Amino acid sequence: MLEHADHDTEDAAPIDMLEAYYAAHGWDHERHEDEVIATVKGSWTTYELRALWREDDSVLQFLAFPDIKVTDDRRAGVYEALALVNEQLWVGHFELWSSSGILLYRHAAMIDGGDDGTISLAAAELLVESAIEECERFYPVFQFVLWGGKSAKEALAAALIETQGEA
Template sequence: MALSETYLSSDEMHPIDIVETLAEHHEWEFDRVTEDQIAMAVEGQWRTYSLTLAWSPHDETLRLICTFEMEPPTRRMAELHDLLNRCNDLVWTGAFTYWAEQKLMVWRYGLLLAGGQTASAEQIDRLIASAVTASERFYPAFQMVSWADRPAADAINVAIAEAYGRA
């Protein structure tokens, strides 16, 4: 049975209502911050990821950010930025950035739903899964660059090998 068959028709549901229903289904911890925003914790292999999804009716975009704490040494920041560029070249469903002030690695994506379009439960579930999968895939590479003093060119190979190893 498809996710959308499990839930009420998503055609008239607020996008954050759909996210809340998915969080309940997956038994993720969540907090409905406002009518248009939800925060949740999703357990991965490497760590627990903090996800926030927010609906912006102004530009009809469902925004997702998936974060995890990271405080690389200052001397490794140039190499980490090189790695971020390499990671972003390998993905199409979002992008990584590092928020130095908050000490957070961030995966972000915006799903445009212009013209009154709606997102299905499957789309939103896949959006969340994509964020966690990307974070899991590249987490070891971020650690290698930050703490093992490995060059970005070497560390990215770990992420590439990981992807092929789980086919």
């Protein structure tokens, strides 16, 4: 877990905690009132991470954009891949925005902080790291469907092959 002096043992407002987490990692980020946006380099692509806090509902919406845009002619295959991928997830889901063709990972977290609405460093880390891990894990599935000419089932099978041994 990331050790950050200001937030190691204290909880903080969700956007404040995520901003501190991004800063401690040295990730480019910007803050706009109840939203914080960061950019992080993964092994497949650069991800845009967005967190939006809805204080009225005590909900933290977390979005990860894996820089995939789907053209109209490829949507059917990607929708099938989305259904198969989402069956594999315990938390969060992938979706395709119909108006723009942008693929993203989304997770909403209910923050039970009483009147103060805070989260811990561990919770912030789990939210961010699990989103990045799922994007990294399933990025190849969408690429196989979009560019590799594979069916959704073939793409999922190819992407989830467990490697054994070391090269």
